[in-house]
Amino acid sequence: MKFFINSKNTAYLRNLEEEFGESTNAIRLELNKFEKAGFIDSYSQGNKKLFTVNTKHPLFKDINSIVLKLTGLDHVIDYILQRIGDLDRVYLVGKLSRGQATDIIDLVLVGEAINKPFLLEQIEKAEKKINKKIRFVHYAPLEFDLEKIKEPGMHPLLLWSK
Secondary structure (H helix, E strand, O other): OHHHHOOOOEEEHHHHHHHHOOOHHHHHHHHHHHHHHOOEEEEEEOOEEEEEEOOOOOOHHHHHHHHHHHHOHHHHHHHHHOOOEEEEEEEEEOOHHHOOOOOEEEEEEEEEEEOHHHHHHHHHHHHHHHOOEEEEEEEOOOOOOHHHHOOOOOOOEEEEEO
């Protein structure tokens, strides 16, 4: 899910081990299957093998669309993030960012001036459409530190960026 929510996301084996709490061998086997099927690509950076989604795969757009619809994130992106002001980045955190089913979408918004009354109005509309609750925290770019949202259980996943 990590790769299909945002095609800019990359990960390496040890990072995925920490994120999913699985053995490196189990994760390596699954990554090899995805790579053999052409869904993900890999490349070396130093002594790390990084993985990223293959956006040129014929099924990428379909899988991406399905993942966004299943999670309700399609409405969040279309109805909220694109319209609320000057955003730089949006991170998905919490259970959904770990690929676990949940009725709550937790977001970290990073940007200057956002229209909070409009944001709350759009969140209310989106919640009704997707039948999930949406929680958010807003940081100005100068006060944001990625380390703040790397606390246990948060698992920040870049959802959208300018």
